[in-house]
Amino acid sequence: MITFFHNIRTVARYEAVTLRRSWFFRLFAIGSFVIFTFLNIGLFSPIGDESWELVSIPSSVPLINLYILNIVQSIVVIFLAADFLKRDKKIDTNEVLYTRPVSNFEYITGKTWGILKLFIGLDIIILFIALLMNIISKDMSVDLVSYLQYLLIISVPTIIFSLGLAFMLMQIIGNQAITFLLLLGLAALNMFWLYYRMGSLFDYMAFGLPVFKSGIIGFDNNQLIVNQRLMYLLFGLCLVMATILTFKRLPQSKLQTTLCYVLLFLSLAGTIICTKNTFLIYKRNLNERKLIIETNRQFESQDAVTLTDAKIDISHSGGEIEAEAALCFVNENKTGINECFFSLNPGLKVKQVYHSGQEIDFKTVNHIILVGLPAMLQPGQKDSLTITYAGSIHEAFCYPNYTGNIKDNPYMIEMLRVNKRQAFLTKDFVLLTPETHWYPVPGLNYYPDNPARMKIDFTNFDLRVKTTPGLVPVSQGIMKKETEIYTFRTEFPLTGLTLAIGNYLSDTLTVDSINYITHYFPGNDYYRNEFSELKDTLSLLVSGIMTELETNFSSEYPFNTLSFVEVPVQFYSYPRMSTQTRAEIQPSLVLLPERMATIRNAGFRKQKARQKRRMARSNTVITDKELEVRLFNDFIRNTFISGENFRFVNGNAVNEPVRYRLSPSFYFFKNNFYSHDYPGINAAFESHLQKVASPLPSGYQGMDRVMTDNDQANLILSRYSFRELLSKNPASDTIRQVLTVKGDYLFNLFRAKAGIEEFNDWFKKYLDDHRFRSVGIEQFNNDMIEKFGFGFYPYLDNWFESKELPGFIISNLQVSEIVVENRVRYQVTFVASNPEPVTGLFNISFRTGGAGPQGGPGGRGPLMMPGGGRGIMAISRQGRGMESADISKIVSIDSCEAKRIGLILDAEPRAMMINTIFSKNIPGQLIIPVNEIGRIKEGTKPFTGEELLPSIPDYGNPDEIIIDNEDSLFHISRQIDNSPLKKLLKINNNQGNTYLQINNMYAPEHWQPVVQSSYYGRYILSAVYTRAGSGNKEATWNAIIKDPGYYNIYFYVGKSVERTMVRGRAMGPGGRGPGGGGPGGGGPG
Incomplete structure (x- = not known):
């Protein structure tokens, strides 16, 4: 036995010495020392960047070092492991080992341990450098245990698996080049395609596996981490054993052969078990989400009661809770019900249900509790039940329409992936939000056939909590402690109740009768x-x-x-x-x-x-x-x-x-408008009412070359109705954009019909009068009719069902000085038409002269960004939110209608801004500069308001033939990428299928459509551009010429940016602006 281990150590030592003398390894090691030294100094030292996202949690120091090093190291291991069999053939490198009585088992094991020891040593040195920076940093504590944990979690399994796979492939193939190619291909496939598949089952280098460690609860997905990493560690050992048995040397002893077979069997069995467990974790979540959706589909058409009061008594012990909920509810439906249902997290099992102190029968269907009432509950009647239950929490229940794939909705701190948790229930920490349904809730958490539907009840809660000594519960309401029981009683009806339990410390600041309370963990009040x-x-x-x-x-x-x-940092909604x-x-x-x-x-x-x-x-x-x-x-x-x-x-x-x-506190948590026929209307109200002005418009869209949210939403709505879009379960960014447009349209419609100030004043009072109450949209419509004589309900069908959009053409803008009441004012007139078959509206604002060259009182214009060609691009939030002082007028135009619009301004206008909100116009924000101001004779009566024109003006010119790039007669060549690898991996490159903003720093290789308000177009003011090439990218205009003759041919070629305007400040010469899509616009694209 002593000889056995001695031989293994001898081979390992010789292999390590040989590799250390290798220039390939030396260059890798020296490069690693230099790069990671500067990396750690830059990220974590006081003289570096010290990004708070990284330095706030100390475990990120070893994690980011080993995460980056592991990617490079796994590739280097491939070369070194596949190279040793080739080196074996050289007499001058391994003859010393062949002359000794070394078995295959001892030889391969020694080789493996030698390489592993060398790389682990390198990892430890890199971690030591990181630890020095960790100690030096003034913002970080030191988590020494995490250094060892990440070494075992990330590095060891990756190295063992890479070694075993390289050994085995070299034995089977016998060709070093092919082995390199296969292993490098596998590494690339892992980093770009495999890491998120089937719950990270194929992620052998932990490239996407969430292993972020919280400073509060540590690792939150221990089962997945242990099984996934053990799977590759054991599989690597299995391949090493297989290499020993197939290695072409003299036969070894029967004892070692038997030992090798036993280890092969055990490691293979362990691999199968860990693979099964890893897959079951993934599959269990998918199946549970599927079951929840199927169950919800059975009950989504059933009427639910409204919860008015809930008294919950909960006891926390270990990883479970035991609770009793006394529920008071009312039937607010139009018909009576004799059976009510409640939704409870499927991890919690119901024990008994009581009615008037008597235990009654109930039925459970997965997470649904069905309770038959002793008598029919008529509309408006109240009743109560008491339900006792116990168990744990299943987080898959919270958001069943999400798969949990780490690639979808990624949650990352810098490059480090964080596991997404929706609840915590451990012996030391508890977090239960209303989304978990930790108490019985009437209704469903998700409506599969109507995903925009949401049932909101305003409920008075009374909570009693018993937990482990030393832990402190936190919830809404006034807290009192009675021996071992904490009680919370809410002062106002709430949309849901949250419970957190931990070793919290608290600070309170009272300002203007509001108590601001911070609950934090010891040592985390660094601020x-x-x-x-x-x-x-x-x-x-x-x-x-x-x-x-x-x-x-x-x-x-x-x-x-x-x-x-x-x-904990892992909490994510x-x-x-x-x-x-x-x-x-x-x-x-x-x-x-x-x-x-x-x-x-x-x-x-x-x-x-x-x-x-x-x-x-x-x-x-x-x-x-x-x-x-x-x-x-x-x-x-x-x-x-x-x-x-x-x-x-x-x-x-x-x-x-x-x-x-905090915006939901001012609407969503105190008001609710609901409609069974038009789900999503409350979300549209919410999106509009919770809108606040940002310091800069949405993410600098102009700088980042993406379209504005408004324009992206209108392009989507031109293809799908609101109902169709909701049924497709779109991405969060898409639904937010569409809801914003839909909400803005409705409220601009209200203001257009009722008057801007009149509606705003009335609606503010209406919200206060209906605080903590749900209001049916029919009731709100009737109240609008009673107050303003205007009902919006007839508009909702088109708002929800139609994908037809209005389109506006703005022309003939004229501005003149006029004397009104002995004051010089400014008369603004223009013509607006809507040739489309649906009604539309737009709002108007102005940038007016004043204190500065482009601003001043009343000059609340949008941020201006550079555009390609001669114009500028603007992003406006006019007409969003309850503050609408930036709107001068809202105009509603029926289908196939044209109006002459007139306004009187106190200050000199520099530009008129038309926000078309919901329309075919792209960009939806039209900026029309005022280049000339005339004078009107004294005594002329000013024109304000709207004048209906007998017909839509003819904007065409019989002497012109215009072919726009949006017309069917315009064609561009498209290059098709037929790469088989991209087809296999389903990689689709953008080939100019979406509109962007022009990028003056980088031109695309394909014809890219771009939009700017300086371009020409009926509704879509667009052009196409590309980089210089070899002449294979063509743009073709085809014109139908009816009469023979001589024609002058013009085409539009955009120039680089000549003007940049930010917050009303201009630089450089001005350029001619657009005519809002009419004849006064830019040249044809």
């Missing part, structure tokens, strides 16, 4: 030191921010408390079609990630240092208190008011509001 100067002014800052919020939403904050609760509100925001409560790890500007110490350096460079003097005020205000606004995340997901630009916006 205290960074805002030490704000102790005497914090109340004023908080009061000012809340006042700003209330002004933006034209509504008071409806609750007496606002709690900020720290939760999926977007829903039925609402724009995420689960991170609950009534009077915000769930923030531990140490605010996913919030970029939460690294206050580093931000403060950067600001000071910036001030020093610009010779600006600022006190620490002023700097802290600035940092605090920026953080609050970007996190809770108007922040947005702009990122690329799977090659597509996605722009989403941050998950912690």
Whole structure:
């Protein structure tokens, strides 16, 4: 036995020495030392970037080092492992081993251990460099255990599997080049295609496997990590054993052969078991989601009661809860019911159901509880039930329409993938949100045939919690402690109840009768030191921010408390079609990630240092208190008011509001409009009413070369009706864009018919009068008729069912000075027509002269971005949200109708902006510069209002033949990529199928359609462009010429940007603007 291990050590030592002398390994090792030294200095040291997303959680230090190193290392291992059999043939390198009595088992095992030891040693050195930076950093603590954990989780299985596979392939194929090709192909396939398939089953290098470790709960997916990584570790050992048995040397002893077969069998059996467990984790989630959807489909047409009061008594022990829920409900349906149903998380099992103190029969269908009532419950009648239940939580229930695929809706901190969790139920920590249905809820969490439908009940909650000593529960309402029981009683009806349990510490700040409470874990209140100067002014800052919020939403904050609760970083809510509100925001409560790890500007110490350096460079003097005020205000606004995340997901630009916006507190959690016929109408209301002005428009669309949200939504709605779109379960970014357009259209319609100020004032009061109540859309329609004599219900069919869009042509803009009441004012007139068969509307605003060259009082124009050609592109939010002071007029035009519009302005207009909202016009924001201002004779009566024209003007010119790039007579050559590999992997490149903004830095290889307001078009102001080539990319205009003769031929060639305007400031010469799609527009494209 001693000789056995001695031989293995001898081979391993010799192999390690041989590899260390290899220039290939030396270059790799030296390169790794240099690169990772600078990488760690740049990421984690005080002189580096210290991105808060990485430094906030200490386990990210070893993770990001081994994550990057493992990718390169797995490729290097392939070359070294496949190379040793070739080296064996050289007498001068391995003859010393062949002269010794070394068996195949000892030889291959020694080779494997030698290579493994060498690479693990390299990993340890890299981790030591990372540890030094970890210790030096002022913002990080040290998690020593995670260094060892990630070494075992990431590096060891990858190296063992790579070695075993390389050994086996060399034995089978015997050709080093082919082996390299196959193994490199497998590595590339893993990184680009396999890593997200079947729950990361094929991800041998842990490229996409979520292994992020929380500082609160540690690893949250232990079962998946252990089984998936053991699977590749054991499979690698299995391949090593197979290599030993097939290795072409002298036969070894029967004992070692037997041992090899036993180890082969055990490792193969372990591989099969771990593979099965990994696959079952994936399959179990899919099956459960499928079962939930099928069950919901059975009950989605059944009427549900409305929950008015709930008294919940819950006991937490280990990984389970036991609860009793006393529920009071009312029948608000139009017909009586004799059976009611409730939805409860399928991990919780019902024990008994009581009615009036008597146990009654019930039936469960998966997560549905069916209870027969003793008597028919008529409309308006109330009743009550008590349900006892116990168990755990199944998270697949929360969002059954999502598959859980890590590639869809990726959740990442920098390049590190984080597991997405919707609930936690462990012995040390609990987080249960309303989405988990941890208490019985009447109705369904998801309606398969109507995914935009959502049942919202405003309920009074009374909660009693018993948990392990040392843990503190947190929930909404007034908390009291009675011996070992914590009680919570809500002051207002809520849309749902959240419960968190942990070793929380709390701080409270009372400002203007609102209690601001922070619940955090010990040691995570790092922000205290960074805002030490704000102790005497914090109340004023908080009061000012809340006042700003209330002004933006034209509504008071409806609750007496606002709690900020720290939760593990893995908590993540999926977007829903039925609402724009995420689960991170609950009534009077915000769930923030531990140490605010996913919030970029939460690294206050580093931000403060950067600001000071910036001030020093610009010779600006600022006190620490002023700097802290600035940092605090920026953080609050970007996190809770108007922040947005702009990122690329799977090659597509996605722009989403941050998950912690407080806007739902001002509408979604206090008002609800519902309709069974038009689901999604509350989400459309919500999208409009919760809109706030951002510091910059949605993710700098002009800079990032993507279309505005409004234009993207209109292109989608030109192909699908709202109902059709909802049935297709679109992406979250798509549904958000469409809901915004649909909501903006409805509210602009209301304002157009009722009057802008009149509707705004009435609707604000209407929301306050119906606070914490659900209002049917029919009732709201009747109230509108009673107040304004206008009903919108007839418009809803087209709003929901039709995919026909109006189209507007704006022409003949004229601006003249006019004297009105002894004051010089400005008469604006233009003609607007809608040739399409559906009614449409648009709103008008102006950029007017004043204090600056392009702005001033009343000059609330949108941000201007450079466009290709002669014009500019604008992004406007006019007409969004309850603040509509930027709108001068809203115009409604029926189908096939034209109007002459007149307005009187106090200030000199520089440009007129038409926001077509919901139309065929692309861009939907038309910017028409005012190039000339005339004069009107004194005594001329000013024209304001709308004048219906007898017919739509003829915008054509009989002496012109115009072929636009949107016409069927225009053709461009398309290059088709017939790559078999791309077809196999289903990789589709963008070949100019979608509109973008022109990119002046990089031209595409194909003909790319682009939109700008400077281009020509009936509705779509577009052109196509491409980079210079060899002449194989053609654009062809075909014209039908009826009469022979001589014709002058013109075509449009765009020039580079000549003008950039940002916030009303212009640079460089101006260019001619568009005519809104009519004859005054740019040249044909």
